[in-house]
Amino acid sequence: MKSLRVMSKRRRREMQHKEVLRVCSKLLIPLIMLFALYVQFHGDFGPGGGFQAGVIFASAFILYALIFGVDVGMKVLSPGARRFFLAAGLLLYAGVGIVGMLLGGRYLNYSVLLQDPIAGQHLGILLIELGVGVTVAAAMITIFYVFANQDDSE
Amino acid sequence: MIFYALLTFMVVSALALLWLRNLFAVVMLSGSFSLNAAVLYVVMDAVDVAFTEAAVGAGIATVLMLGTLALTTSHEKADPGVSWPHLAVVVVVGAALIYGTLDMPRYGDPMAPIHQHVAPEYIERGPKQTGMPNVVTSILASYRGYDTLGEVTVVFTAAAGVLALIGRRRKKKNGVIKRTRSGERP
Amino acid sequence: MMDQFAGLYNYWIFIVLMMIGFYIVMAQHNLIKKVVGLNIFQVSVFIFYISMSKVEDGSAPIIAEGITVYSNPLPHVLILTAIVVGVATTALALALVVRIRDSYGSIEEDEIEAEERRREKHF
Numbered sequence: 332m333k334s335l336r337v338m339s340k341r342r343r344r345e346m347q348h349k350e351v352l353r354v355c356s357k358l359l360i361p362l363i364m365l366f367a368l369y370v371q372f373h374g375d376f377g378p379g380g381g382f383q384a385g386v387i388f389a390s391a392f393i394l395y396a397l398i399f400g401v402d403v404g405m406k407v408l409s410p411g412a413r414r415f416f417l418a419a420g421l422l423l424y425a426g427v428g429i430v431g432m433l434l435g436g437r438y439l440n441y442s443v444l445l446q447d448p449i450a451g452q453h454l455g456i457l458l459i460e461l462g463v464g465v466t467v468a469a470a471m472i473t474i475f476y477v478f479a480n481q482d483d484s485e
Numbered sequence: 486m487i488f489y490a491l492l493t494f495m496v497v498s499a500l501a502l503l504w505l506r507n508l509f510a511v512v513m514l515s516g517s518f519s520l521n522a523a524v525l526y527v528v529m530d531a532v533d534v535a536f537t538e539a540a541v542g543a544g545i546a547t548v549l550m551l552g553t554l555a556l557t558t559s560h561e562k563a564d565p566g567v568s569w570p571h572l573a574v575v576v577v578v579g580a581a582l583i584y585g586t587l588d589m590p591r592y593g594d595p596m597a598p599i600h601q602h603v604a605p606e607y608i609e610r611g612p613k614q615t616g617m618p619n620v621v622t623s624i625l626a627s628y629r630g631y632d633t634l635g636e637v638t639v640v641f642t643a644a645a646g647v648l649a650l651i652g653r654r655r656k657k658k659n660g661v662i663k664r665t666r667s668g669e670r671p
Numbered sequence: 672m673m674d675q676f677a678g679l680y681n682y683w684i685f686i687v688l689m690m691i692g693f694y695i696v697m698a699q700h701n702l703i704k705k706v707v708g709l710n711i712f713q714v715s716v717f718i719f720y721i722s723m724s725k726v727e728d729g730s731a732p733i734i735a736e737g738i739t740v741y742s743n744p745l746p747h748v749l750i751l752t753a754i755v756v757g758v759a760t761t762a763l764a765l766a767l768v769v770r771i772r773d774s775y776g777s778i779e780e781d782e783i784e785a786e787e788r789r790r791e792k793h794f
Contacts (some may be wrong), residue, residue: 374622375618375622376537376617376618377733378621380621381756382537382541382752385755386537393545418641425634449616452615453615454621455626456596456617459626460622463637464600466637471545473644473648474643474759477648477652477766478647478651478769481654489681492684495684497766499691500691502708511704511707522714526718529718530725530730530731531724531747531750532731532747533747533750534750534754542679542710542714543755546758549765553703557703562779565699571694571697571698575690575693575694579704582689586683592681592682593726593727596725599723599743603745606711608732608744618733619733620741621733621742621744621747621748624748625752633752636752639759643756643759643763646766647763648703651769667763
């Protein structure tokens with residue numbers, strides 16, 4: 332029974348020779364992350380938003396773990412940090428709704444967040460899309476790492 | 486025209502999925518099936534949905550299925566053959582559904598009931614009330630914020646469920662698989 | 672006769688896709704194949720929703736000058752979130768498959784049932 336983890340160890344030794352793959356992925360990963368941020372913050376004007384950005388951001392981590400090995404990838408984002416972001420995004424979303432309530436509006440009404448209702452809507456949508464992106468990215472990274480890191484290497 | 490070509494290609498892919506026995510091929514083909522669906526969404530003007538499907542269905546889902554194959558097995562055992570009772574159920578249900586479509590509005594009909602209700606209001610008022618040209622984002626985040634909050638909660642819960650099910654690393658002892666307390670920590 | 676059904680072919684193809692997915696879920700014994708079948712079923716519902724939102728000569732629902740007809744954005748929102756939720760639940764299903772394989776040593780439904788019967792007799 333071969334697991335991804337065992338494969339990744341053997342592959343890491345092979346990878347030492349596969350310079351092209353390593354260099355290309357190192358070039359690609361920052362671009363993927365930059366594109367994810369663009370999709371995240373440009374979602375108001377073009378296609379995109381938190382859901383897509385979260386998945387694209389996660390795919391950068393998945394590519395890193397596939398090329399350099401899952402245990403190396405785990406060091407970039409520890410399990411504790413992943414769980415923190417998993418909850419933080421959802422709490423940010425729900426928190427924006429509660430702040431709106433405290434400011435005298437209804438739950439998840441962003442118009443009251445700032446003086447100008449349209450600016451308030453902008454701020455609210457920016458924050459909740461950020462919450463969506465963080466939770467989706469953390470969820471996808473968590474799920475992938477759990478699947479890829481099943482076996483204890485004895 | 487391209488619409489119908491894509492639809493036909495999807496049916497061919499789905500039938501091939503039914504016949505293939507090599508699970509690796511099944512997973513790769515289901516990835517291409519998703520990509521095909523994404524192209525179809527672009528043809529039907531749903532750019533946001535196409536974007537999501539291409540990233541999620543063709544990307545992440547395929548990687549996860551490959552991960553599962555690495556943990557289980559990549560070949561299906563025997564061909565179960567055609568199961569006639571199930572085929573009969575499928576044909577009857579399919580025929581009933583096709584009979585139901587006869588009353589459906591035609592494809593692209595601007596007078597269909599779905600376009601008469603809240604959608605024109607969203608398109609008209611969305612940019613004015615939220616200041617955003619992308620109506621999909623304004624509905625997703627503002628008008629239907631509750632809905633999206635629920636969906637994000639489902640994603641959170643699913644990730645928590647995966648952690649609860651297989652979050653602990655397994656150890657093989659005398660052929661019996663055990664999961665240790667040490668969790669997924671390296 | 673043909674005119675009467677024009678504009679309905681797309682629905683029929685979704686139904687065919689849905690029924691292929693349905694058949695895979697019911698009749699195939701391999702659990703991973705069942706998950707793939709569930710995905711086909713899911714995608715057919717997604718395309719059904721999106722095809723309802725299409726307006727002839729419409730454009731993607733991003734407001735721009737010079738465009739007056741837009742497709743219906745509401746189904747887009749519903750399906751966009753459903754896709755992400757779909758992959759999260761697929762991951763949960765795959766995690767269950769991994770656990771089943773750990774406990775029963777197989778991902779074929781009939782073998783799992785045989786193992787279940789064997790264990791029942793044992794205890």
